[in-house]
Amino acid sequence: MDAYRVCNSNPMDYDIDNVDPKHGKMPCVEERFDSGLDSLKEEEYNNIVKDMESLKMAPPGPTRIECNNEPWKLERTEDGDTFLHLAIIHESPVHAMQMIDLSRGDPFLNVQNNQRQTALHLAVVTEQPLVVERLLQAGCDPQLVDDTGNTALHIACKRGSLTCFGVLTHYCSSSLPSILTKPNYNGHNCLHLASIHGYLCLVESLLRLGADINAQEQCNGRTALHLAVDLQNPELVKLLVSKGADVNTLTYGGYTPYHLTFGRQNGEIQQHLYALTAEELRPLPESESEESDEESSSEDEEMYDDIQLMGQK
CATH class of the missing domain: 1.25.40.20 (Ankyrin repeat-containing domain)
Structure with missing residues (x-):
């Protein structure tokens, strides 16, 4: 399953020839290729839908420990996606939030698929700020990087997602200094990405949050x-x-x-x-x-x- 690919083969992470001459901005490189259906047989897909629909909110108390061993947390597609990944990819926030609430403080929230994308990466790619917020509140690690070295904040800066950017920076105050200095595998930090794509509002916000304006x-x-x-x-x-x-x-x-x-x-x-x-x-x-x-x-x-x-x- 291609799912949401957050990658760029260009070592400079941008192409001068593809700049929009009117706005001086670069086109976004993330593209949605498919929804994950192609990698699933019809029977498998129907089972996933059935399992998602049967998810219930866990009651408080000792039963929460039992929920950490639920079989649905161990399921993976051939591309390494969990049910939570799939719920976010299919833009089903109800199912996604049910699974998040059943997994507070659970390493399940930080499972990475074959592209090393966590649920948090995918929630930013799909522009679901409420899911981003719920994931961070439940203990999802914002410092994890995908297979191109991007954290969720890098992706928000690359896509110009003001809402997701705001949620991430609000809930990641303790780890924000580290994330702002972290380069991806093309050598670009969050400020570089916002600059490359011409997002002036994000550039100003990053500088206000402490990004190094002269970082190379x-x-x-x-x-x-x-x-x-x-x-x-x-x-x-x-x-x-x-x-x-x-x-x-x-x-x-x-x-x-x-x-x-x-x-x-x-x-x-x-x-x-x-x-x-x-x-x-x-x-x-x-x-x-x-x-x-x-x-x-x-x-x-x-x-x-x-x-x-x-x-x-």
């Missing part, structure tokens, strides 16, 4: 400001500069955000950053290829400096 993504050392220039988003550039972004931060290759304006169409961004960039950092750094060419030329001259032509050196 791990691929090549771009900050959120570098990414804003890359994607030619003047509003985001102005916002980041107004919030204290360091215009003199260098990528691992030695480039400031101003350097990334060369060859790009938006002259407003270039002029704005030129005025703010330190004078000594305005010239473009020499590329490694140019340096190697110069070194090679110098070596060639030394190698052949004793050649004689018609008796002349």
Whole structure:
């Protein structure tokens, strides 16, 4: 079952060529491919529906311990999905919340499918903030990552989900500092993802919550400001500069955000950053290829400096 795939094969996690020229935003990469039905036989599916419908709220007291050993908690599809995963995928909050309430404090809430998605990941992907809230209240771990290294908050930032973002940050106050600094497997933290997709409201919220505005993504050392220039988003550039972004931060290759304006169409961004960039950092750094060419030329001259032509050196 493909279910909800939260993955991106592009190592930079965005494609400049696919930017919406009107809004300067990137299209969201998560797509819903199927609902999980294809991986289930009709009889298996009917049994799942029957089991879901038979779920009852557990009464308080000792019977809660017995509920932790319910057989339905052990069921898995071929893609590793539990009944709770399926209820969320099928957008059945009634069944999902019944299972959540039967599983408070139970490791069952943190079971990851074959894509390492927890129920919390899927609740954010499917835009179900009430389920997100119930999961967090019941003890779901917000720091778990899927097979692309994204926490549930990373996904909310990537999708521009303001409601899920609000619920997550409200209930994850103790673990929020750790989540905000955590990079996914493409090297991007939550601020980088919100910047790449042009969600200005989320960028402001993340900064207000303590995200490091000058944090460098791990691929090549771009900050959120570098990414804003890359994607030619003047509003985001102005916002980041107004919030204290360091215009003199260098990528691992030695480039400031101003350097990334060369060859790009938006002259407003270039002029704005030129005025703010330190004078000594305005010239473009020499590329490694140019340096190697110069070194090679110098070596060639030394190698052949004793050649004689018609008796002349």
